[in-house]
Structure formats: structure tokens, C-alpha cells
Amino acid sequence: MKSIIRNDHGDYGSIEHENNSTSTSTNGNILSNLFSQRNYTKMRDDGEETSQISLREQIEDTKEISMSWSNITVEVIKKEESRLSFWSKSDSSTSRHILVNEVSGIVRPGEVLAVMGTSAAGKTTLLNALSGYSDRQKLNVTGSVMLNGCVTTTHQRRSSNIIGYVEQQELFCETPTVQEHLLFHAMLRMSSKTLTDDDRRKRVLDTIKLLSMEKCTSTIISKLSGGERKRLAFATVALTDPSIMLIDEPTSNLDAYLAKSLMNTIHMFANERRRSIIVVLHQPTTDMFKYLNKLCLLSHYGRQAFFGNSHPQAIDFFTNQCGLTGQSVDEFIEQISSNSNVGEYVSDEFDINCKSSLIQSIESINNKSLNDSKFVSVNFFRQLKWLLWYSSVGGARSPIRTSRLSFRLLLMGIIFGLAYFQLDPSETHYVQNLNSVSFIIGMSLIVSSMGVIAISLLNERILLIRDIQRKIYSLQAYYLAKSLFDSIFIIIISVFYSIIIVLLVNMKELGLMIFVISFEALAGCAVASLMASSSSSILIILLLLHPFNIIFNQFSGVFLSLKSIPDYFKWLQYLSYYYYGYSSILILQWRNVAIVQEPCEIFINDTISICPSVCYRSGIEILKEYGVEQHDLNFNILMLITLILGYHIASFIILFIRIRRIS
Numbered sequence: 001m002k003s004i005i006r007n008d009h010g011d012y013g014s015i016e017h018e019n020n021s022t023s024t025s026t027n028g029n030i031l032s033n034l035f036s037q038r039n040y041t042k043m044r045d046d047g048e049e050t051s052q053i054s055l056r057e058q059i060e061d062t063k064e065i066s067m068s069w070s071n072i073t074v075e076v077i078k079k080e081e082s083r084l085s086f087w088s089k090s091d092s093s094t095s096r097h098i099l100v101n102e103v104s105g106i107v108r109p110g111e112v113l114a115v116m117g118t119s120a121a122g123k124t125t126l127l128n129a130l131s132g133y134s135d136r137q138k139l140n141v142t143g144s145v146m147l148n149g150c151v152t153t154t155h156q157r158r159s160s161n162i163i164g165y166v167e168q169q170e171l172f173c174e175t176p177t178v179q180e181h182l183l184f185h186a187m188l189r190m191s192s193k194t195l196t197d198d199d200r201r202k203r204v205l206d207t208i209k210l211l212s213m214e215k216c217t218s219t220i221i222s223k224l225s226g227g228e229r230k231r232l233a234f235a236t237v238a239l240t241d242p243s244i245m246l247i248d249e250p251t252s253n254l255d256a257y258l259a260k261s262l263m264n265t266i267h268m269f270a271n272e273r274r275r276s277i278i279v280v281l282h283q284p285t286t287d288m289f290k291y292l293n294k295l296c297l298l299s300h301y302g303r304q305a306f307f308g309n310s311h312p313q314a315i316d317f318f319t320n321q322c323g324l325t326g327q328s329v330d331e332f333i334e335q336i337s338s339n340s341n342v343g344e345y346v347s348d349e350f351d352i353n354c355k356s357s358l359i360q361s362i363e364s365i366n367n368k369s370l371n372d373s374k375f376v377s378v379n380f381f382r383q384l385k386w387l388l389w390y391s392s393v394g395g396a397r398s399p400i401r402t403s404r405l406s407f408r409l410l411l412m413g414i415i416f417g418l419a420y421f422q423l424d425p426s427e428t429h430y431v432q433n434l435n436s437v438s439f440i441i442g443m444s445l446i447v448s449s450m451g452v453i454a455i456s457l458l459n460e461r462i463l464l465i466r467d468i469q470r471k472i473y474s475l476q477a478y479y480l481a482k483s484l485f486d487s488i489f490i491i492i493i494s495v496f497y498s499i500i501i502v503l504l505v506n507m508k509e510l511g512l513m514i515f516v517i518s519f520e521a522l523a524g525c526a527v528a529s530l531m532a533s534s535s536s537s538i539l540i541i542l543l544l545l546h547p548f549n550i551i552f553n554q555f556s557g558v559f560l561s562l563k564s565i566p567d568y569f570k571w572l573q574y575l576s577y578y579y580y581g582y583s584s585i586l587i588l589q590w591r592n593v594a595i596v597q598e599p600c601e602i603f604i605n606d607t608i609s610i611c612p613s614v615c616y617r618s619g620i621e622i623l624k625e626y627g628v629e630q631h632d633l634n635f636n637i638l639m640l641i642t643l644i645l646g647y648h649i650a651s652f653i654i655l656f657i658r659i660r661r662i663s
């Protein structure tokens with residue numbers, strides 16, 4: 001069937017599209033019900049009346065925004081250094097590499113524009129420039145991008161909810177399921193305040209259905225196929241219903257049927273929701289052209305080779321104006337790709353014959369006012385709630401956190417528990433053994449969990465930067481949610497680990513031991529967060545964590561006597577979580593011990609010998625020997641809490657500065 005696409009200028013004509021297939025009509029129904037906010041409200045009030053609301057009413061609710069761009073040039077400036085020998089001064093020069101060269105275009109509400117061209121022609125680079133994300137790659141962009149004729153800055157494009165960008169390799173948090181991922185985005189990204197949480201849940205299910213993803217609703221993202229990931233990336237953006245969608249290679253990794261079905265859905269989004277959509281396409285099949293209204297063709301080095309109606313106008317241009325032979329657009333693309341001279345020639349022809357009318361068409365768009373489309377960010381507590389939920393559903397499935405760490409701790413708990421099994425005060429080396437296990441219990445827990453905390457924070461960094469740039473949530477909400485979730489996780493494993501060792505070794509004061517060990521581990525993990533925030537790779541984290549741990553170990557009182565720490569290193573003792581943790585555990589073990597029997601050590605001819613008789617010491621005397629005061633328990637716990645907060649604040653500030661610099 002032929003349908004007329006509304007067009008202010010009349011230069012883009014009509015397109016043909018299928019309207020009678022089952023999948024089309026099913027998708028159409030879902031789509032028309034999907035994004036009507038009024039539908040949801042009505043459903044709540046009037047039961048089944050939803051379907052009576054016409055698409056026309058829905059369209060009036062929507063924001064129709066055209067996007068145009070003129071003379072977009074993207075270049076990378078490379079600094080090249082040449083040095084004749086090690087000692088000679090280096091000569092540095094800068095060179096400019098043009099990736100996109102004076103490209104112009106326009107897409108209006110209701111249209112799908114396809115950007116096509118040779119590999120590495122600059123299609124993704126153009127999309128990055130249009131979406132406002134080029135500066136994260138340190139690229140220099142000139143030219144203007146207009147929304148409804150108003151010139152915009154990159155920041156405006158990034159921070160408004162007008163543009164939804166589906167990147168070529170969309171990043172996901174890998175452990176949640178498809179439904180959980182979409183729900184998280186529905187709760188934080190759908191800006192309408194009138195939607196209830198139930199409406200959002202329903203929209204998630206409808207979006208899953210629209211993209212034929214029912215089969216993988218409960219599949220963990222890391223297990224999705226390449227094509228399913230593509231569809232999920234599209235679904236994540238489609239969920240929020242932006243006025244303009246930029247989609248990089250939506251059909252790659254999809255089979256012919258799914259590719260066609262997805263293009264059909266994209267076309268319907270544009271057509272029925274009056275959205276302006278730009279897609280980068282690679283080798284589209286001939287029947288896919290019916291879903292495209294316009295074509296922007298890039299040749300070598302980002303030069304523009306064509307812009308216009310996808311099929312008839314393109315064929316006319318390539319055959320009549322450029323003298324190429326062929327029947328379809330893909331044949332011309334192939335000729336341009338295979339021979340850079342043909343590409344150059346076609347680009348020159350386009351510049352001479354067509355560029356000025358395109359620029360006129362762009363300039364003719366009146367400056368229509370844009371609605372205030374700043375991101376309506378959800379409040380801090382809602383962000384915190386859903387970030388905590390997302391961390392917990394994802395974290396609970398992460399094997400590094402769950403099975404592997406639990407197994408490691410169980411194994412260590414059993415080994416240490418059996419090595420120091422049921423310590424008996426009447427044993428010869430009771431004091432030494434009890435003091436050793438008091439140190440090892442905290443140290444082993446911290447060393448095992450530090451890496452997990454640091455690596456998970458570092459792994460999420462790229463996602464965090466992207467989500468903050470997209471204004472999905474704030475760094476404050478993310479950091480607080482992450483720290484809360486990690487703290488709960490650390491407390492659970494501390495309880496589990498302490499119980500094993502305390503019971504096997506026969507240590508005292510189980511309840512308070514759990515309390516102290518948890519705080520010691522939390523302080524250690526706060527240091528791990530600080531390391532992760534300060535590092536840019538796992539290797540750097542590992543290089544930093546071990547020296548830090550060893551240095552803080554030395555000032556715990558177990559190796560170097562607390563009494564002999566030089567004054568200029570006292571500050572290291574006060575920053576050491578091992579010192580406060582170890583001292584507190586010693587206090588718990590010795591404070592109520594009245595008498596300890598142990599063999600006496602005496603000096604005979606300057607060598608230590610064991611006297612056959614026994615010596616008697618109180619627990620308080622043992623503490624004194626280690627430089628620990630029994631009344632320091634509360635102070636130590638307070639200091640551990642201070643360290644936890646201090647290290648986290650330092651970690652947050654460093655992360656904040658790093659992300660600000662990148663963004």
C-alpha cells in the first residue's frame with residue numbers, strides 16, 4: 001500500500017510500505033497503545049475505554065522535532081613526535097585527520113533517514129557528532145546542528161530528553177535480566193510524572209512484545225545473542241519515546257526476517273509517532289528501502305556523496321547526473337566503496353549540483369520553539385531506591401561476588417579454623433596462637449573482598465560515565481547506592497566468615513566479634529573503593545592494593561610493636577584499619593581473662609630458655625604488653641567508622657573529579 005508522508009516541502013514524496021502483514025498490524029496495535037500516556041491514565045479510570053482514544057489524540061501529545069545539520073566536519077588532531085636519538089630533542093608536529101567532511105542533512109518528524117556508505121566512511125562519527133557525544137573521544141567538531149531550526153550546543157543535545165541514541169556497541173550491566181534492565185530504565189528514564197509504577201511495568205512488557213523479545217524476558221543480559229542485544233539496545237531507547245532517535249546499525253547480527261521486522265518497527269515509530277529517526281545501515285536488502293524515507297550517503301574520508309529520497313531520487317542522481325550504471329542504491333554504494341575515484345567524483349557532483357538546494361532546504365526550517373525538554377530527572381531518593389534494586393538483582397547473580405567469594409571464604413574459614421582448632425588456654429602457645437588468629441581473621445576477610453569491591457566499581461565506570469552523561473541518575477545517588485549495597489554484602493560475608501572461625505577456634509564474644517570484624521572489613525573495602533576511583537585499570541588497582549595492605553599491616557601492632565613505631569610514622573598507624581580492628585579483637589579476647597598460664601621465658605647466657613615452671617599473667621597485662629588499652633574498644637570502633645566515612649568521601653571526591661573531567 002502507498003502512504004503519503006507529510007512533508008512541509010513536498011520534496012520527499014511518498015513511500016511504499018507493507019501494511020497488510022500480520023506482524024505489521026500486530027506491532028501497529030502494540031505501538032499505538034504503547035506510548036499513549038492518556039491510555040494508561042484512562043485505563044485506570046475507565047476500564048476498557050483505552051482503545052477508543054484515537055492515534056490522532058496521541059499524536060497531539062507528542063513532540064514533533066526535526067533535526068538538521070549543516071557542514072558538519074569532524075577531525076582528530078594528532079600530535080606526532082619524532083626523535084632522532086634518545087638524547088636528541090624531539091620534534092613535535094600536529095596533523096589533522098578529517099573523519100567527516102562538511103556533511104549536511106535534515107530529517108523531519110515521520111521520516112527515517114538512513115546513513116550509508118563505505119566501511120570507515122565516518123557514519124558512526126557523524127552520529128556521535130549529531131548526538132553530542134563526540135567530545136568524549138576528543139574530536140573536534142565544527143558546523144551546526146539544529147533542532148526545529150534552533151542551533152544547539154552538544155551539551156543541550158546530550159542533556160535534553162529529545163534525542164535517544166542507540167550506539168553501535170551498546171554497553172549493558174551484564175547480570176540483570178532483560179526485564180529487569182528495561183524496568184530500571186522505565187523507572188528512571190521515563191520522564192512523565194503522571195505514569196504510575198504499574199504503567200511503567202506495563203510499558204516494559206509491551207516494549208518486550210513489540211520487539212519480539214518475549215523468549216528472552218528472563219534471560220541474563222550476558223547470555224543474550226548479538227541480535228538480542230541489538231534489539232534490547234533499541235528497546236531501552238524506544239521505552240522513553242524520544243522525539244529524535246539515532247540508531248547505529250540496528251540490523252547487524254540480525255537474520256533477514258528480524259532485520260526486516262525491526263526496520264518495520266522503526267518505520268512505524270517514525271510514521272505513527274511522528275518521530276525523526278536516523279539509522280546507520282550496512283548493506284540493507286532491497287526490500288528494506290521501503291522503510292526508509294531518505295538516504296545520506298558517505299563516501300571515502302567522510303565526504304558526502306548523496307542526500308535525498310532513498311530510492312527514486314538516488315537512482316536518478318547516480319545514473320543521470322553521475323553516469324553510473326545500476327538498478328538499485330546498493331549497487332551504486334558498491335561501486336563507490338570499491339573505487340575511491342568514483343567516490344570522489346560522485347561527491348564532487350553532489351557538491352556542485354545538489355548541495356545548495358539541500359542547504360536551502362535546511363535554512364527554510366523556521367525557528368519553531370522547542371518545548372522545555374530538559375531531562376525531568378527523578379528525585380534523589382527514587383534514584384537511590386532503583387539503583388539499590390538494580391545493584392542487588394545484578395550483584396546477586398555475579399559469580400565473583402557470590403559463588404566464588406563464598407567458596408573462597410568457606411575454604412579459608414575451614415583451613416584457619418582447623419589450624420587453630422579449639423584453642424585451649426592450657427596450651428603452651430595459647431597467647432601467640434590466639435593473637436595470631438585475631439589478626440588473620442580480619443586480614444584474610446579484607447584481602448579476599450577488597451579486589452571484588454574494587455574491580456566491580458572499576459568495571460562499572462564506563463557505564464556510569466555514559467549514564468551520567470545521559471542524565472539517568474546522579475553520581476551521588478550511584479555512589480551511595482553502590483556503597484550501601486557493598487556494605488550490606490560485606491556485612492553478610494563478615495557474619496558468615498566470623499561465625500565459622502570464632503566457633504572452630506573457640507574465640508570469645510561472638511556478637512561483638514562479628515561487629516568489629518564487619519567494621520574492619522568495611523574500612524578495608526572503603527580503601528578498595530578509593531583505589532578503584534583513583535585507578536583507570538585493574539592492573540593499577542592490583543599494583544596499589546598490595547603495597548597499601550602491606551604498609552597498613554605493618555602498623556597494626558602485630559609485627560612492629562606499637563610502642564616502637566617512630567613518631568613520623570604514627571599517622572600511618574592511625575590510618576590503618578588493621579590497627580583498630582586487631583586492637584579491638586585483642587581487647588575482646590583478653591579483657592575478661594583473669595589468669596593465663598604460660599611457660600616462663602628466662603635468659604641464660606644471653607639466650608632465651610624455657611623455665612620448667614609456669615608464669616601467670618592477666619589478660620590486661622597481655623594487652624599492655626601489646627600497647628593496647630582495654631578501654632579503647634569504643635574509641636577504636638568510632639575510628640573505624642570515621643575511616644569508613646573518610647575513605648568513602650575521598651573516593652567519591654576523586655571519582656567526581658575524574659568523571660567531571662571526562663564529561
Ligand SMILES: Nc1ncnc2c1ncn2[C@@H]1O[C@H](COP(=O)(O)OP(=O)(O)OP(=O)(O)O)[C@@H](O)[C@H]1O
Nearest residue numbers: 076099118119120121122123124125126137138139
Ligand atoms: N576518536 C578517534 N580518533 C581517531 N580516529 C577515529 C576516532 N574515531 C573514529 N576514527 C576513525 O574515523 C574513521 C571513521 O570511523 P567510523 O566508526 O565513524 O566509521 P563507520 O563509517 O561507522 O565504519 P563502520 O561502517 O566500519 O562501522 C575510521 O577510520 C576510524 O578509525
